[in-house]
Amino acid sequence: MSEALSKVKELSQIPGQKPQGFQVITKIDGLRKKRRNDLLEHKTVGFVPTMGALHQGHVALIRQAAKENHRVYVSIYVNPTQFGVNEDFNSYPRQFAADTLKLDKLAREFCDDSYLGQITTVFSPTTEAMYPNLPPTSEIDGHGSFVTITPLSTTLEGASRPVFFRGVATVCMKLLNIVQPENVYFGQKDIQQSFVIKRMVEDFHLNTKVCVCPTVREPDGLAMSSRNVYLGRRRRSVAIVLLDALKAIQKSFANGERERSNLLAAGLEVTSTVLEQQRKLPPTYRALFEVDYFSIADPKNMTEIDKVFVKNGAIVSGAIKMLPVEDPDKWEDVGLGDGKSAVRLIDNMHLSILTAKLGTPG
């Protein structure tokens, strides 16, 4: 953190490079004071919760918040309770200095009249502050104060990662109680997460509007994610199979297919063909993966459906696990973490009247 602050300070000494002056706040009472001042000045607050390692997906949410609110608050906090015991909490990318520089650049962009607001606050609390009584647990039956949203949190991502949504809902409840924003921004990339948060906000009567922004993608279509840095060259080129499978489902829908089993078969055909091709390659070249799930769900509540009715549409989503890199030579770019860990990727898209009529998958 001090490194980040000194970089921001450094910037202020370069003529024409003055930072736009957001405040980095680590204490909850400091944040509350600032929020109260905004309220007394009749300024609206748009809040973007993140775990940092900011990329263009986060940036899109922050831009949207700056279009719709006077003040933008961004939180950067890697929340331990949403990682399972064997997940990548310790190795999750943390780059606070680079993040604040990115936010500073973005703040300059917001000086333009087309934006209503400005980034004024970066909230980066400690875990001791966020979990004041018991140390945070990743154990399924661990103790603590948790928010659980069921059955939504137990399916799809929740089935593979049993503590994930409990951790997400709990930390978001804490953050929303602290910031009390008018609007909070989430990405469609994590679509089930946005359903969990909407349900939580409704059921607990939180006075915040949940806004969901479209998925931002790399030029080849891969959904941007802080975890993509773990992929490395070989796995990165094969990872696009997930989107290709979703597109195949969308194409099948556009061609008139409505039955769940047939739509899913179109996606699975893509993954099994690519996997077969990869298996034939020598270990030094191939990138293997496992399909975790494909889902076709009701866009109102994310429950699985057997048939898609065009007037309702559907959400098609999927997750794959890129397996560790086999036999890399010492020059190969295997990504952060030496390619030794599996990398889980998720993605989704809507099947809608539009895709059915146009017959052209996006």
Ligand code: AMP
């Ligand atoms: P994270 O830092 O991964 O917890 O993500 C913070 C927010 O950014 C969440 O609301 C995510 O859904 C959103 N987000 C992450 N990746 C993307 C993306 N590629 N496009 C749009 N939003 C995203």
